[in-house]
Amino acid sequence: MTSLFFDHVLLPEGWARDVRMLLHDGAIASIEQGAAPQAKDIRHAVALPGLPNLHSHAFQRAMAGLTEVRGPAGDSFWTWRDLMYRFVDRMTPDDIAAIAALAYVEMLEGGFTRVGEFHYLHHAPDGAPYANPAETSLAIMAGAAESGIGLTLLPVFYAWSGFGAQPPSTGQRRFINDLDGFARLREAAITGARDLPDAVVGVAPHSLRAVAPDELALLARIAGHNPVHIHIAEQQKEVTDCIAWSGQRPVEWLLDHAPVSNRWCLVHATHMTEDEALAMAASGAVAGLCPITEANLGDGIFPAKPFLDAGGVYGVGSDSNVRVDATEELRLLEYGQRLGLQQRNVLAREAGMSTGDRLYRAAVAGGAQALGVPSGLRLGASADFVTLDLDHPSLAHRSVERLLDGLIFGAGREAIDTVWRRGVQMVSGGRHRAREVVATRYRRTLEKLTA
Structure with missing residues (x-):
């Protein structure tokens, strides 16, 4: 004792x-x-x-500062993604473990005590599965064990390169699974996670562009009572492509076609109409906000006012780990709202309330909900x-x-x-x-x- x-x-x-x-x-x-x-x-x-970090791609810590040179035709999330694809071609499981360990050490030093690892780098560099399909998930667990951070592992299902089940690209070969292969991967990850104290294993359909509707429905059932995380509406191009495919915006389509509930985390949800924000809040899903990465990639600013007015819940994550700092995520979340609305103390929500207090408590509660663990002390x-x-x-x-x-x-x-x-x-x-x-x-x- x-x-x-x-x-x-x-x-x-x-x-x-x-x-x-x-x-x-x-x-x-x-x-x-x-x-x-x-x-x-x-x-x-x-x-x-301790703050929960509800969204991380640990391997991207190795890219910090390597994508800050302007290209010949302007830069965007999509040009950054092309560079990321080329970078991951070289990584072995041992490399992933070493990079994750540093990212997780930095998270603990910065005030994060549990991480939701949205992990999609599954296969060997040539795209072939490892003998243990969860080999790279075990590398993530090794990094978590060495650092001591709490882990909610979110194995990612990634099958397609665009809306309407477009064939994956060569650069995505390390990510791609069919449903049977993913089921084997997740079971192997669950077995490996038994050696970590209080580890949680959820499910992460990567995005609407990477998962077909029938696959999304099955993944939601596979998750059971564990967390379900999905990237959604991060970029304007994603919105226009989704409308061209389905006639609906991403969050609108997801809420109409999936059993979204309080065990879901909708990561980014940056580009929503007011009606989408109200509907998302009503679903009970957590908004997974990553202000440092969203600023670094030029994503945009989350529509906090209608979402919070409707009782929406949020948490923060370090996403690309370009900088790992829990307090900076919270500060930039508030400052983004101030810049967008040209107001101060936006997220305090009530007269006389401390903005810092409100930010911190909300991120503790929302992050814990998203990662499937009790909230607070x-x-x-x-x-x-x-x-x-x-x-x-x-x-x-x-x-x-x-x-x-x-x-x-x-x-x-x-x-x-x-x-x-x-x-x-x-x-x-x-x-x-x-x-x-x-x-x-x-x-x-x-x-x-x-x-």
Whole structure:
């Protein structure tokens, strides 16, 4: 039994003072408010629940900064994707494990304690399945195990290159499965995940352009009660192509033809009409927002106002991992809305409410829902939390109710002191205990991949 004492803790119901917490086997066994510290307690001033990262492509961490040179005819998501296809041709499972380990170390250092890995790089470079169809999923699990991060693995079903079941391209050969092959892959991934504490295995139809309608229906049934994630309406071209194929916009078509519910996460959902936003909110699905990547790729800005006015739920993810920083995702989410609407404190939603507090709590709850785990610091939940360095200038002389404003809009990840995952301290002084080993292996891997 591990015992901790906090001056302040952000619990699901709000801030609590003088909290003594007992941990057993990685989970929270008891929470006592208004307690007195005991001699054996590990003491921290302020603790927050760790943020869930609901959308990651770990292997893309290796591309950070390599696609920032302008092409001859202008650049877009689609030109970036062509470069990504060429980059992945060289990666082995060991390379994937090394890259994922660094991405996950950085996530923990930045305040993320669980990741939803939207994993579609399945096959060998020539497109042939590995002997174990989940070989690269096992590489992702190895990276998660080494870093200690919680993992919700989302094996991706990817069959086609465009709406109407267009044949896949050569560049997509490492992604492609039929339904039987995908079923074998997912079962092998479930078997492999048994070695990870509290791992969850969901299902991820890649997008409406990559999955045919009959396949989507079957995938939703295969998932059972586990999470279902799908890319949707990220780019304007995707919207126009979907209309040409079906006569409907992507979110509109999905809500009309799939059993979308509160176990679904619609990633990006950037280009929606107000009616689509209202209907998506009513479905209970989580909006998976990735502001850093959406800005990097020039995607656009999520229509937050109608979605939130209708009670919509959202979380954040690091997606391409061009920069891994939980507080920056939240800050950019709010700033994007400010730029689009020419207003301030947009996502606070109510007079007198702290924007940082509202952002953080919403991302904790929505991210946990999307990743299929309990939300926040509560009895029985995994002991995943972040403590803050109150000596950081941006947190100085702040009431506890305003600490999250100082963290998100001022200090950022620099104010993160320790990060605990399943009751084990993985980060101290903002640095992961395995950083040196993991970063050294990552550098060797990049040297090979970029030679």
